[in-house]
Amino acid sequence: MKLRRNIATSESGFVFNPTNGDSFSTNPVGTEILFLLKEGMSFREIKDALVNRYDAEPSVVEKDIDDFALALKGFNLLEYES
Amino acid sequence: MKAKQKEKRVIAVTGLNAIDSPGPGVAVIRALHDSEEWDLRIIGLSYEALEPGIYMNDIVHTTYQIPYPSAGTSALLQRLTEIHAEENIDVIIPNFDAELFNFIKIGDKLKEMGIHTFLPTLEQFEARDKLNLFAFGKKHGFLVPKDKTIFSIEEIPSASAEFGYPLVVKGKYYEATVAYTLEQAQKAFHKLQAKWGLPIIVQEFVSGTEVNVAALGDGEQCISAIPMRKLYITDKGKAWAGITLEDPTLIDLAKKFCKETGWRGGMELEIMRTLDGKPYIMEVNPRFPAWIYLTVGAGQNQPASLVKLALGESVSPFTDYHVGKMFIRYSWDLIVDVEKFQQVSAFGKI
Amino acid sequence: MEKLKYERPSIKQLNAGLMNKFGLKTEYNPVTHIDGAPVKQIIADYGSPVFVMSERQIRKNYQNALRAFKTRYPKVQFAWSYKTNYLSAVCNVFHQEGSWAEVVSGFEYNKALNNGVPGNKIIFNGPDKREEDIRLAIENDSLIHIDHFDELYFLIEICEKLDRKPRVAIRVNMDTGIYPMWDRFGFNYESGQAWNAINKIMSTDRLELVGLHSHIGTFMLSTSAYAVAAAKLCDLAYHFKLKYNQNIQYLDLGGGFPSTNTLKGSFLPGADTVPSIDEFAEAITTTILNYGFRQDELPLLMLETGRAMVDDAGYLLGTVLATKRLSDGRRATIMDFGVNLMFTSFWYDHKISPAQEFSHHTEDMVVYGPLCMNIDVVRESVSLPLLQRGDNVVVHKVGAYNMTQWMQFISMRPNVVMVDMNDKVHLIRRAEKLEDLQMMEVMPEYLEKHEL
Structure with a gap:
């Protein structure tokens, strides 16, 4: 899964979808995930990156990323899978 | 050439929702600017990120989000304390019915902090409530349905x-x-x-002609009263245009109202004049109406007078006003970058 | 390299909706201690969920209420409303403070006796008093508050058999301008029923009428209704004196004072809108004082306030079992406590605080209990920090009615502890065990065996 190409993100945690005009805000971990997604990382790679950086169980991070991905999908921020 | 340096005043105003069913905040702010009494800094206080006043940067210098009235007085006081530390507010003018209870309740605490308000007492506020209006009219000798x-x-x-x-x-x-x-x-x-x-x-049911009076009481007497009749009403029942009237009965009613109740602050009396001329009070709004800028046009700047009263200055009652002054409300599209909206939504300050 | 503190990722749509006057509020300041006792330690020692009663808050509430009335009126007596919270340790805090007992069933009556309350300091209220209960109350010289004519006649009958003359009061219901009118309890004032009951009592020689009682409603937000109630009781007492030349010894204004909880659907929080005990005291005492009794004939004023005394002294500590996302994208948090323990969540928006620090990021969520039942909703919509499985929370103001109306449903009832005046934690009711519940069950022999 990938973030839609035209989604604008900022360091302060703002997300703007120019296609439909929706705006969002994310907390720091959320901001980081979006940033890594933009870099082209997969969710799996993101999980490893977060586990390295943060004091958290891999299983917890995995569950949270899945949940976050669900939210992104719900907000129409992800590319459709082909 | 300036004759003298104007005094700096920081005034915070709520009700920036100048939408199709507008709050009075933007009109109050325009009135304050028109008075040219002070070197003004206007602080907007908003509940929603899309209140148009937030984005009117020529008349509102900065805006802070405040907690919804339903969050209660302690949340409100905490937020105002934060804002006060940044802005050093002199006067707050709340403009929503729903928030008045909280602002009245914390009035003394605000005063200790150096923030002035000019509001009715809790008793006055509750007595004119819809549920108590009839008893209120009976007690003070007003016609109320x-x-x-x-x-x-x-x-x-x-x-x-x-x-x-x-x-x-x-x-x-x-x-x-x-x-x-x-x-x-x-x-x-x-x-x-x-x-x-x-x-x-x-x-x-009382039939007749609906008229409204915007008035200001100083706690003892009526400082200003401007009667207005709506000329055009939107599908939401709001005035689209209105005109000031010459009507001594209504002025007397407002004077009697202020005197009888000891009303402190702005108000709007919604009145039905029956065919035989009797003025029935239908509702008492305990704050300025959205059309308050018309009082400036009519020659009695009620918001500016309220600020003076709040600051402890005495204001002598107005005597004259222009009859036949009209207001015609219009809508205006502001152009704003999304960053500003995001800034307000996420950080509660702009 | 030291790892950073983790918080689960969150994304929130920035509200571009219509102006919303009835918004949500955030409740995210952490509560880490109940009085001086650490929340985490209580959970470690007594499990989760666990109810916590603050002895300090109970005494403070009682003393404040007593001060409010005593500084205004010379003769005041409180009676602890057992049904509000009849855990014996809680009752005894009130009894140590000087409260009598107010009970509404034989079970509660015996509980009060077991707690060491002298029989003549028990007020026996309610529509359900069985013969054995009434006999016991008569033996013990308790104050019997008569609820209906059937009870009045029944009582007279028992007194004839026992040849005793108990002290009684009648409960009076009346129009105090509030809705609903609690006319299902007691004798009606306006219709003359109450006066008839008084005359009936005086016409037999079997009962001694000493008091008049009213209890006009619950969670009352109007102080003036109490002034009306007090005036009507004074009226009855006055006419009683005129006709029988005796004094009514006490007026019992009952309870019904609200706590500072926020009722569902109310716009402003309870803490801002609920009148204080002083305001109720002022309304009641000025009415009685101004009624025109002779100073030496002023009746004793009794009060049975429950909720306002104990609600904010009770906390429920719990733990997040899971967080999940509902089909519409909303966050749902499942706690290890639900409506089985918090009956009051049906009518209050209970405040929930996290028990540990979080960032300022919050999420709107629905808070569910652990029951496998759709009705198990603790908060329909609340903004809370980014809670994770295992995080602890503190639910506020659960001291009234929950520890009496809780249900043994699906799971068993947890420990209840009390934090004393020195912040020491005492177990006051241990968690139920399977054996406790099995103990009451009886298995018919033919059902003992099966082959699966």
């Missing part, structure tokens, strides 16, 4: 026996329907109960 607070549909016939049809069926907080038959009254009862809960208010 008879009403009855009812909890059951069975009570409608006894009310109609007293008032006759048509009668007005009103919800606890908002909405009113005129019912011409028992069936219509029952239908309205069910609808309003479902929406706003019990009790329901059944009120005598």
Whole structure:
């Protein structure tokens, strides 16, 4: 899964979808995930990156990323899978 | 060449929702700017990120989000303390019915912090509430339509026996329907109960011409009163245009109202003048109306006078105003970058 | 390299909706201690969920209420409303403070006796008094508050058999301008029923009428209704004196004072809108004082306030079992406590605080209990920090009615502890065990065996 190409993100945690005009805000971990997604990382790679950086169980991070991905999908921020 | 340096004043104002059913905030701010009394800094206080006043940067210098009234006084006081530390506020003018209870409650604490307000007392605020208005009118000798607070549909016939049809069926907080038959009254009862809960208010129907008076009381007497008749009404029941009237009866009523109640602050009297000329008070709004800028046009700047009163200056009552001044409301599209909206939404400050 | 503190990722749509006057509020300041006792330690020692009663808050509430009335009126007596919270340790805090007992069943009556309350300091209220209960109350010289004519006649009958003359009061219901009118309890004032009951009592020689009682409603937000109630009781007492030349010894204004909880659907929080005990005291005492009794004939004023005394002294500590996302994208948080323990969540928006620090990021969520039942909703919509499985929370103001109306449903009832005046934690009711519940069950022999 990938973030839609035209989604604008900022360091302060703002997300703007120019296609439909929706705006969002994310907390720091959320901001980081979006940033890594933009870099082209997969969710799996993101999980490893977060586990390295943060004091958290891999299983917890995995569950949270899945949940976050669900939210992104719900907000129409992800590319459709082909 | 300036004759003298104007005093710096920081005034915070709520009700920046200048939308199709507008709050009075933007009109109050325009009135303050027009007075040219002070070197003004206007702080907007908003509840929603899309209140247009937030983005009117030529008249509102900065805006802070404040917690919803439902969050209670302690959350409000905490937020205002933060804002005060940044801005050093002199006066706050709240403009929403729903927030007044909280602002009145914390009035003393704000004063200790050096923030002035000019609001009615809690007793005055509650006495003019829809549920208590009839008793209020009776006590002070004002004409107020008879009403009855009812909890059951069975009570409608006894009310109609007293008032006759048509009668007005009103919800606890908002909405009113005129019912011409028992069936219509029952239908309205069910609808309003479902929406706003019990009790329901059944009120005598008074027919006539609706007029409004914007007034300001200093706690003892009436400082200003401007009567206005709506010329055009939107589908939301709001004035689109209105005109100032010459009507000594209404001015006298406002004067009597301020004197009898010791009203402190701005207000709007909603009045029905019957065919034989009697002024019935239909509602008392405990704050300025959205059309308050018309008072400036008419020559009595009520918001600026309120600020002076709040700061402890005495203001002598106005005597004259222009009759036949009109306001015509218009909408105006502001152009804003999304960053500003995001800034307000996420950080609560702009 | 030291790892950073983790918080689960969150994304929130920035509200571009219509102006909303009835918004949500955030409740995210952490509560880490109940009085001086650490929340985490209490959970470690007594499990989760666990109810916590603050002895300090109970005494403070009682003393404040007593001060409010005593500084205004010379003769005041409180009676602890057992049904509000009849855990014996809680009752005894009130009894140590000087409260009598107010009970509404034989079970509660015996509980009060077991707690060491002298029989003549027990007020026996309610529509359900069985013969054995009434006999016991008569033996013990308790104050019997008569609820209906059937009870009045029944009582007279028992007194004839026992040849005793108990002290009684009648409960009076009346129109105080509030809705609903509690006319299902007691004798009606306006219709003359109450006066008839008084005359009936005086016409037999079997009962001694010493008091008049009213209890006009619950969670009352109007102080003036109490002034009306007090005036109507004074009226009865006055006419009683005129006709029988005896004094009514006490007026019992009952309870019904609200706590500062926020009722569902109310616009402003309870803490801002609920009248204080002083305001109720002022309304009641000025009415009685101004009624025109002779100073030496002023009746004793009794009060049975429950909720306002104990609600904010009770907390429920719990733990997040899971967080999940509902089909519409909303966050749902499942706690290890639900409506089985918090009956009051049906009518209050209970405040929930996290028990540990979080960032300022919050999420709107629905808070569910652990029951496998759709009705198990603790908060329909609340903004809370980014809670994770295992995080602890503190629910506020659960001291009234929950520890009496809780249900043994699906799971068993947890420990209840009390934090004393020195912040020491005491177990006051241990968690139920399977054996406790099995103990009451009886298995018919033919059902003992099966082959699966």
